[in-house]
Amino acid sequence: MTTTPDAAGPWLASTTWNSKAFSRGWRALGKSSDVIEPATGRTLGAVANASPDDIASASADARAAQAAWAATPYDQRAAVLRKAAELAGANREEIVDWLVRESGSIRPKAEFELAVTIKALHEASAMPSQAQGQVLPSEPGRLSIARRRPIGVVGVISPFNFPLYLAMRAVAPALAVGNAVVLKPDPRTSVCGGFSIARLFEDAGLPAGVLHVLPGGGDAGEALCKDPNVGMIQFTGSTAAGRRVGKVAGEHLKKLSLELGGKNSLIVLDDADMDLAIANTTWGVYLHQGQICMSAGRVLVHSKIADEFTRRMAEKANNLPVGDPASGQVAMGPLINQGQVDHASDIVHRSVAQGAKLAAGGEAKGLFFGATVLSGVKPGMAAFEEEIFGPVASITPFDSDEEAVRLANQTDFGLSAAIISRSVGRAMAIGEQLRVGLLHINDQTVNDEVVNPFGGVGASGNGTSIGGPANWEEFTQWQWMTVKDAAPRYPL
Structure with a gap:
């Protein structure tokens, strides 16, 4: 309206x-x-x-x-x-x-x-x-x-x-x-x-x-x-x-x-409920157009399920309506200004040039940036290293729990992390090794309940x-x- x-x-x-x-x-x-x-x-x-x-x-x-x-x-x-x-x-x-x-x-x-x-x-x-x-x-x-x-x-x-x-x-x-x-x-x-x-x-x-x-x-x-x-x-x-x-x-x-800021990892293990994993990732990546310090900037997905996960995230991204939030009919509104649009676009384009695959989105119309999915993101790529502060799901596969820990810790940031798994014990064993101020087992990275201490380490x-x-x-x-x-x- x-x-x-x-x-x-x-x-x-x-x-x-x-x-x-x-x-x-x-x-x-x-x-x-x-x-x-x-x-x-x-x-x-x-x-x-x-x-x-x-x-x-x-x-x-x-x-x-x-x-x-x-x-x-x-x-x-x-x-x-x-x-x-x-x-x-x-x-x-x-x-x-x-x-x-x-x-x-x-x-x-x-x-x-x-x-x-x-x-x-x-x-x-x-x-x-x-x-x-x-x-x-x-x-x-x-x-x-x-x-x-x-x-x-x-x-x-x-x-x-x-x-x-x-x-x-x-x-x-x-x-x-x-x-x-x-x-x-x-x-x-x-x-x-x-x-x-x-x-x-x-x-x-x-x-x-x-x-x-x-x-x-x-x-x-x-x-x-x-x-x-x-x-x-x-x-x-x-x-x-x-x-x-x-x-x-x-x-x-x-x-x-x-x-x-943060470059927060959402880790999806191979035993995760796929529907719940997609729902949590969608919220953690796209809430407020990704303009949150706790947004899931890295989605680390076990290689056994990475292809299906990517396909379903792309399907979800393609169906998220973007537009004027005052209309009440959209899931995502505008980015705050053109500078932020340019920043997110630059990271997406550089990552694709570095070998990542654009599975969904990647385009902006004015300040409205469509929900984006990048797959095959590897260390060294812009989408892996830099805080995007935009609606981009950056998916990186891993083969073992040890590799997931290594990838999640491969950053100067240390704000939030989350792990999705049917095995709470396995998820907690991974979480104990992550250098973050906020850790969520079977949830996504964007959480604050006021009564909790909130803070990060390192560059966060x-x-x-x-x-x-x-x-x-x-x-x-x-x-x-x-x-x-x-x-x-x-x-x-």
Whole structure:
């Protein structure tokens, strides 16, 4: 369906945010960029682009506001987060509509993203009332405590692919434990991935200055990483960008959480149920057009079943409808922009030139890239080595469990892996040898349930995790405190 930008309702109406950012209310900045609907090319409005000076001003303001927020009684902080979750549910249709139009999500994906976002808010709302430290052994007459304290100001740099959830999974727990937040959403998805968050907390009663939402480019992100008022950077995005963020933030001694890319292997053993294997692979490869860090970038299939598997995947790919997700009649929407289309096309064409076979798809019409199947992919080929971030099933056969392990580990990435087999013991024996942060037996690679620690190793991150119990580790720092009734007399 075709809608005007404000047709869904007034809560996220462009009259609130058009050409503005959120920093102690909605205000215009010096520059702005258009909000483009990738499926149609329509302009839906504009968002302000923060300069380094805007970042500096917001970070200083956040630091000034943080102490009072941290001192707010725990039940009041929890209430703000619960109210934000309630408001997300009440404004469900508008938020989902913006996810569909601005990020190119099909509606079921957008609805799922909102659901896990609400869950993240509920989980974060429980944090203020949880135990925040430990009583340590000590000498008689002295109390020794290790307690969790907020970092201060947390800078969050979020991506375009799951823009709402991947921002909220950091913003909500950071606020819950008493931090202030400066959020820089991807400028391509700043409404659904930034301004919707600003509106939720604005209406939920979060004190002014505790949350700032400023879209911007690389200069704004660099300013956030350097700013002396910011104690931590939580970044989700590509490995290349993550390396730059890590370098700049590390030079300024920031606490750093990097959630980066992946070249994730979905291993299909020869005893797998073929129907289930095809269903899991289809989801793991093509969900959100493959624009997910956990997407199955390598489909490793036992050679005994590789030919049948390839034939059936090609049949499935040829029957997945692609088009405007606002129509509600498609399985895949557009890629985010022409650069991503060109990147995916280049990898497919280079892989075919290197000897891979194109079993389905491989062509783009505008930003719509058809579901693609490459067979006979071998180490050294572009589709085996590089993160595609597009809807491409890259199928590599293997002859033994040992070879499957070797192929899966033949990468600098280490995010997610999955194994499909009727033998759980065999699958777990393989899984124990994989260097990944996320492992799924009899499932596909794209999974996140909010309550789980989420993170990768190697080129997929700096070994940190976000989510569930890991949030206490990420968004607080330890303080050791001792208490005596009177100061001792030392001999010097």
